[in-house]
Amino acid sequence: MRVKTFRVSEINDYINKLLNMDIILNNLQVEGEISNFKLHYSGHMYFSLKDERSRIRCVMFKNNVQSLKFLPENGMKVIIKGYISVYERDGQYQLYIQKMEPAGIGALYKAYEQLKEKLEKEGLFKKENKKSLPFFPRKIGIVTSPTGAAIRDIISVIGRRNSNIEIVIYPALVQGVDAGKQIVNGIHYFNEKNKVDVIITARGGGSIEELWTFNEERVVRTIASSRIPIISAVGHETDFTIADFVADVRAATPSAAGELVVPSKIDLKYTLNSLQQRLIKAIENELKLNRKRIEGLKNDQIFMQPYNLLNQYKQQLDWLSSNLIKRIEQNFYTTKEKFQAVQKQFYATNPFSILNRGFAIIRDEKGIFLRTIDTLIEEENIQVILKDGILNCSVNAIKKGGLDIVYKKEKEF
Secondary structure, three states, rough: OOOOOEEEHHHHHHHHHOOOOHHOOOEEEEEEEEEEEEOOOOEEEEEEEEOOOOOEEEEOOHHHHHHOOOOOOOOOOOEEEEEEEEEEEOEEEEEEEEEEEOOOOHHHHHHHHHHHHHHHHHHOHHHHHHOOOOOOOOOEEEEOOOHHHHEEEHHHHHHHHHOOEEEEEEEOOOOOOOOOHHHHHHHHHHHHOOOEEEEEEEEEEOOOOOOHHHHOOHHHHHHHOOOOOOOEEEEEOOOOOHHHHHHEOOOOOOOHHHHHOOOHHHHHHHHHHHHHHHHHHHHHHHHHHHHHHHHHHOHHHHHHHOOHHHHHHHHHHHHHHHHHHHHHHHHHHHHHHHHHHHHHHHHHHHHHHHHHHHEEEEOOOOOOOOOOOOOEEEOOOEEEEOOOOOEEEOOOOOOOHHHHHHHHHHHHH
């Protein structure tokens, strides 16, 4: 029997197909320790997963890396989910990772510290970013399990302190795979659809694994970005989650959250009495101050000798009136003199004023004033304007010459 000859790539492709058809190898969950860890600039992760006897090469692509809740490192024990496939270029099978979680309490604490340090550097824990709780909330939203002990404790405390407060519960899982998503949805619900005065995120005590939902980055960032103040009431007094650090107020227990969020009737009565006393004292101080002001005004000159002050104002008014009249008269005479000067100048330059001195003004048939005989012709009609009337004349003859002809004629006469 003749044996078929295969190319290398064909062998690798065949092996890859066999692996892809294997049900177990296509849905693996493996626990091991990370070694030779490398985060590539592309965002992909490359490392080996080992135990005391063996190791396997692993790859985690960027789209899956972005969903990680911690930063892997050498020596960390993890549990991964993924599948086996062949990297055909090198002919090596690899574990392609889709999900990865810390394994054991030590790894969880490591992931906890990593996220806590990261968010602290971003400033999410700063006091200046915290929102104040309303003094007297009328409507409170609670994101928690509707069947847990935490919700019963909160409702009991709030009802005892003030039974007139409206409570709205958003039911959510507080541990497990879907818990983080439901808590995030609950916070969004109260911020966008059913506005409340304050939000409480709560659950009872438990181990670090059971409380881990409140260490998830998406939950923590949603709490930090809420426009409504949030009280974190997770676990017992000794339990601390990252949600406690970013929340506006941390309550040691769910019961303590009920006490923090609502003032008791006794506290309200004490506060009102205190405010009443402060108001009364402020009014009394204002009255004392005003009495002193009135006593001081009694000794003022306007009250002691009102007519003297009135006479001073009268004298001042008389002086102002006299001064005003003088200025008006001065302005009148000055303006009158200027007007008369302008009037004289006007009469002096008025062409009709020469008629009074024996002169005449001549204009042609078109009404144009004549300054020379060059524009005239014989037998043309003209008007001679004298001081007491107008002569309509006709030109019989035109003789050129200046004033010397006039003087000569006068001598002949």
